[in-house]
Amino acid sequence: MKEKQPTVALVLAGGQGTRAGVGLPKQYRNLAGKPLLRWSLETLCRHQKIDHVKVVIRPNDEPLYRDVTAGLQLMEPVYGGETRYESARNGVQSLKELAPGIILIHDGARPFITPTLLDQLISSLTSRVAVVPGIQIIDAVKKVDNGLVEQAVDLSNLWRIQTPQAFQFDAIFSAYQLVSEHNFRDDAGVAQHSGITVNVIEGLEENIKITIPRDFEKASKIMAEERLQxxxxxxxxxxxxxxxxxxxxxxxxxxxxxxxxxxxxxDVALHALVDALLSGIDGGDIGQHFPSNEEKWRNRASDEFLSYTMKLVNENSVKINHIDMTVICNEPRISEFRDAMRNKLSQLVNVSKKRISIKGTTTDGLGFTGRGEGIAVQATVTMVVDNEQ
Incomplete structure (x- = not known):
């Protein structure tokens, strides 16, 4: 029985990144707490259908590369060339002895690849030789010369092509053996030049390539949106x-x-709020932290409970975005004390009064509150949670 050929990801990180401004080559610069290159490498290394990951680097960057990839299970890197085409060719040729079945070639300056995209690319190769992700262009595009619009460009068949680009290894290996004077901008161009049909699947809008300084700002915003839920x-x-x-x-x-x-x-209102906050940080419930059978809590002010809980909230890097509280009772009339309650609560949780809503209602005679036997409170809290914490 023929042994299954491995699937390999080849990551291109051999450029100097001069358009990204002064400093380290862009692939080694910090992006949201990690080197740019490491974001995609971690995703590729974790993927269950990818057996090996190899990186193409500049010889002078090897110390940097060793530092930013510490702890990752990677093949030994290979040195690139003067152009992307030469670097990709060196990388593909270095895998000849391994003889993978599938190769994914990825730009290390694209940090936003996802497991789903990788799955789609790999599965698409069961019936195809070359598959690349892309986004159809919908913005108006003009041909411009010296700051003047010359003509509009027909967008009906124009796509922005991304990476990773997936190939049957033997096919792209053969394509890179052909002598060409073209400085191909991607591997799909090499494949197409050799006569391989290249198929396109839907890519990801967020799968941007970091090229110029403002791309780092854009990527940081995307990272923040993904981290904060x-x-x-x-x-x-x-x-x-x-x-x-x-x-x-x-x-x-x-x-x-x-x-x-x-x-x-x-203080039934603060008790409901404390319970909600503890739920938001997976902190159990109020009874676990302040048991009613412990004498030390007898007659204690409930703002102490809230203060303790807010400390836990802050330690978990969680922010309160909004508090909505419904007080259910026949008496007292909540509307007469709403502002005072909101002001006090704003001070206790350090949230703007504008983000705190308190309202009173009755149950029209139904239940224990309707019979005037007590007060119930429902507290709903909207929290911003940092998923990396």
Whole structure:
């Protein structure tokens, strides 16, 4: 039985990146906490259908390369040439003895490849020889000379071609053996020049190539959007009425014909909020942190619970974007104390009052709140979570 041929990713990182401005070659510069090159290498190394990853580098960059790829399972690098074409050819030829079945050739300056895109490229090669990702151009394109528009360009068949570009290895290896004076800009051009049919699948808008300084800014914004996600969490609490002449809601003492029964100050609003916040950081619930059977919490102000919880929230690099609180009761009338409650809550969680909504409602006589037996609160919190933490 014929042994399965491996799938290899060849990453081109042999350029000087002069258009990216002064400093290190762009592939070794920092992007959102990692060297640019490492972003794509980590994705390729983790992919279950890719057996080997090899990088083409400049000889003078080898110390840099060793530093930024520390800990990654990579083949020994190969030195590139003066042009992208020469570097890709050197890389492809260096894999002759390994004889892979499939090769993915990728520009190391494209950090946003995804496992899904890699899957699509590899699976497409079951019936094709060459497959590349691309995005159809939809913006108006003009031919311009010396700052003047000469003519419009027909966009009906124009695509922006990206990498990785996937090939049956034997086919692209043979294509690179042909002598050519063309300085091909990508491997699809080499394949097509040798007579190989190149197929295009839908690429990714975010799969940009870092070329000039502002591309680093654009990439950083994309990274931030991917890292930061919105989570919506809820908390609920209820306390029954007992003796007293006031209730405490959001740290505000509010006159009432009854008090609320609780182990602490029975601030049902802050308790619901604490529960929501703990849910958002996978921190359990309020009962785990402040058990009602522990004497030290008796009669304690619930803003202490909130202060403790906010410390945990901040330690987890989570930010509160919005708080929505619904107080369910027949009395007191929440509308009369809403602003005071919002002001106090704004101080406690360090969130603008504009991002805090508090409203009161009744259940039209239904349930224990409808019978005037107590107060319930539903707290909904929108949180911005850093997925890398």
């Amino acid at each position: 919105i989570h919506v969490v809820t908390g609920f609490d209820a306390h029954k009425f007992g003796l007293g002449d006031h209730v405490t809601l959001c740290g505000i003492k509010i006159p009432c014909s009854h008090g609320l029964i609780g182990h602490s100050d029975a």
